[in-house]
Amino acid sequence: MPWVLRGLRDGIVTSGYPRRADGYGIGFRGAVRVLDPEPARTSGLPELCPTGAILVEPAEAPTVRIDRGRCILCGRCVGTRPDLFAFDPLVEVATSSRRALVVPETPEDDDEVLRIRVQLARRVRALRRSVHIRHVDAGSDGAEEAEIAALTGPIYDLERLGMFFTATPRHADVLVVTGTGTTGMADELRRTFEAMPDPKVVIACGTDATSGGLVGPSYSAGGGIWELVPVDVFVPGSPPSPFSLLHGLLLAVGLLPAARRSR
Amino acid sequence: MSAPQPVLRTTPGELAESVAAGIRQGGRLAALVASGRDNGSHVLRAILATAGRLAVIESSLSPGVEVYPAVTALVPGATWYEREIHDLFGLVPRGHGRLDPLVLPLADGAARPRPGASGAPGAVDLAVAGLPGHVTGEGVFTIPYGPVRSGVFESVQYLVETVGEEIPHLRTRVYHKHRGIERRFQELGMDDAVLLAERVEGTASVAHALAFCQALEALAEVTVPRRAALVRVAHAELERIVTHLDSVIRHTEGAGQAVANARLSVHKERLLRLRARLCGHRFGRGVVVIGGVSGPPLIAPSEAVGVTTTLERALRADLDALMSTPSFLDRLRGTGVLPAEVAGADGAVGPVARGSGIDTDVRAERPYAAYQELGFVARIGSSDGDALERQRVRLDEIATSFELVRHALGTLDDRDGPWSAEAVLGAGTVVTSVEAPQGELLYLVESNGTALVRVKPRTASFQNLSLLSEAFRGDIFTDFVFIEASFGVSIAGVSL
Known part of the structure; x- marks a missing residue:
């Protein structure tokens, strides 16, 4: 009983993102x-x-x-x-094209981004109302996991967006991968990807997963998980903030409101 | 800063006996580290911790010599270190007993990364097929748990050997995340290497940067400005609060305490946002630089003190409620007991050690930064050694850490002066230690004056994970989540 009342104490703490911009972006080095x-x-x-x-x-x-x-x-x-x-102070840094992460963009990049986005949107049309996410750590430093875990808390609250973490790859639509893509996780990552039903989307979470960052490539770390599985969305950051992760997830399944689709 | 350690030189044949003698005199084996040389020789260094200082016992293996008498034969606490050394260097400690691969399973005769030697090792092929993993016996079977688990976890594999529900034995496989960090350090200049240190264990970024920078400062013989030391304490303690809170959150998740879980998650997020307001990064990266800190806090210290007080009050109310919720406490009480004699003999560190009543905390034993000035006193738990006692230790430390943050920020003065001292790369070998949220973190740094020759972080996670299997005594599957969460290990720091 005390916990029931305690739970009501602070009112609603959940962010209005993506319907509204969130004030937290201000001053944050994104x-x-x-x-x-x-x-x-x-x-x-x-x-x-x-x-x-x-x-x-x-x-x-x-x-x-x-x-x-x-x-x-x-x-x-x-x-x-x-x-x-x-x-x-930009948290919406996710893109569906590796080339578009190089800024300022060139006009050719814009064309490519548009083409990829249309392809992705066609593929994920069936997913929009209920999206199940599987996470695989392929050699992160551990901070990315902390930020992904924050998404399930009341402030970011993934479930209000119809997104859920799932206990098996057979039920997963989205694969969120952290880390550089280490040799020791290569087979496990590929097998998780293959176990997922189509259509499926892969998100590279963080700079390490995108390019290897400061760590990879090395004798046992990769230069990004695109070397192991096809990546649809890149979310840079070391680690990416929870808002950047939300942006990437929404971009991946075509749920981003038109006004936020700048990239 | 701290002076380089006394070094005792000995032969490989007498290394084990020298370490054992050091332990008989009250020391604790804090690490056993190897370094490769270009001529094919190796240096073995045992680091012994006593209350006031670290001491090094050093021994050289000539080129071509790959076998030496195992330290493990006399000091069981060296087991994981010698397995790691075998993986990375191909050295064979004779008489080790169980030299299974640990951090990097390679085939016999395969080229090894040999940190300390120059050049770039080629990509490795892992030989995982031949790893031992299955027990035999009537009704006994092995359940592989991981490396990919349901939920958001770092990759690690536990082989649970069981007859049904009890867990009599547990094996841990940690090689999946091996990134080659130790070799990578050697390829970087000292400023870039600090950035790498922040990424060894992402949830202990400040602690790693601090331990590594202290080593470089010792080699360069520079003193950190007082106010930089205070800022370092503030960020290190905020990191500890967040990491300890994360451990509590995992307990509430396992116990199905949904409201507590949600509320503590909100507190944690607010703490991360406070850290970002102070320095621009939610995990405090970029704060610690060689010689000091990168600059003043981005918000007024008095404002930060105010926010900290508000946050602590709200958090304290929820934690007090949690610690008087019987359905929560019942899951932790008597779960995952790490006996004091095991924790002491095998060198547990951090909250895991203190939860078994072992008096060890680097902040008190070998004070650094501004801990002495701030009057830090370690809080030691009882010898219960269960998940509940480890939780109590963490909650006590959260309170202490809030005090330290406020005290450190409140003591910052406005007078002009540098936030860091100029430092160039010095030559020599030094070992430094800090108390990371997970426990004692060591950095062994060897430099020739122009480049880093060998950098070895020995994390608390490595040390404590080696003891995890000792905490399963009559516990069952549903206890697993609490035992794991109460150890609070970051897998990224185990296999580097």
Whole structure:
């Protein structure tokens, strides 16, 4: 009985996302943005980044881009060259195309993103009202699991969106994978993927799962789980915030409101 | 900072006896670490912890020598260390008894990663088919639990050997997540290596960065500014509160305490948001840098103190209610007993040790950062050693940690001054320790002055997971979730 009353104490704490933007995004370091893609001086920029996320190409007309799929949000570029880079209070960083993680995007990227999104939407049309999720850890540092677990709490509350974690791959529609894709998990990951019925969607959760991050590739860690299973949605971050994960899940099953479908 | 340790040199033949002698004199085997050299030789280092300091016993194996007398033969607590050394270096401790693969199962004769040697090891093929795993006997069978489990867990496999419901024996397989972290450290400059340290165990990012930076600071002989030390304490203790709370949340989930589970999850999320407001990262990454911290807190310390007080009051009310809910306590009482003599002899650390009445806490034994100034006193539990006592220890520590956070932030002064001291990479070998949320975390760092030669994190998770099977004495399947949660192990830190 005391717990019943206790449970009512704080009223509703659940976020209104994705119907409404959530105030928590404000001030949160969700991504790095390029302020000036064509600066006068570009020497030394790629070396600035510990994971090689700063791209300066092509040689004849150098443009500075950030590969969010490699970025671990350490902020070294922001601290060293505040004229070129800034933290962006952006939590909606998931994309359905690996190339679109490189920002600023090129017009060709936009076309590709659109094409992939249409294909994905066709595939997941049947899933929208009830989505079952399976998680596999393929060599994470453990923080991604903490953020995924937060999704089941009252604040993010996945179940209000018709999404549930399931105890077996046979019931799963969405495979959420964390970690670089280690040698020791390669077979287990493939077998989980194969055990899932079609249609199915794979989400690479975090920078490690997208590109190997700071850890992979190594003698036993991969350079991202796309080496092992086909990936439909990438959610960068080290680890990605729960809102970024929600964004990725909604993007994966075509449940994102039109206004939030910028990417 | 802390001076490099006294080093006792001995021959491989006398290593085991030297370690055993150190333990007879009141020491505890805190780690056994090997390093590879390019000429094919190896260095073995045993790290002994006594109340006030760490000591190193060092021994060299000449090129081509791959067999040495096992330390395990005299000191059972070395079992997992020598299995790890066998996996990573191919060295054979003679007389070990059970040299099954642990962190990286490779075929006999396969090339080993040999951390400490230069070059890039090629991709490995795991030889998992031949792993021992099945018991035989009438009515006895093995249930493989993991590595992929229902729910959101890190990958680990428990082989539960059972006759039905009781769990008389448990084997743990931890190689699935092996990422090659130790070799990766050698490829990075010291600033990038700090970022890697933060990713060894994601839920103990601050502790890892702290232990690693303390090692580099000791080699560079720099002193961290006082206010940087205070900020380090504040972030380390917030990390401890969140990690301990996560352990409690897993208990409530297992016991089906839905309301408690939901409310504690909300408190945890609010704590993560406070951490993000303080430094821009929910797990405190980027705070600790070599020589100090990256900068002042992003919000006024007085505001952070206020938020902390409000959060603690709300959390305390729910935790008090939980600890007077009989249907919850009944699941924990007498579950997963780790006897004090086992915890003591085999070197349990952190809340697992303190829950068995073992008096060990790095913050008190070998104070670092600002713990001495803040008057830290360790809280030791009774010798019950069950899941309930480990839970009580964690709840006590949450209260202590809140005090430390407020005290540290409240003591920060506004006077100008640096937040970090300049440091260059020094040369030498040093071992440092901090109390991570999971327990004693050691870093052995060896540098030649231009590059990191060997970096070995020895996590509390590794040390405590090796004792997990000791806590199953007459417990049954439905107790598993509590025993696992009460050990609070991060698998990422077990097989690096």
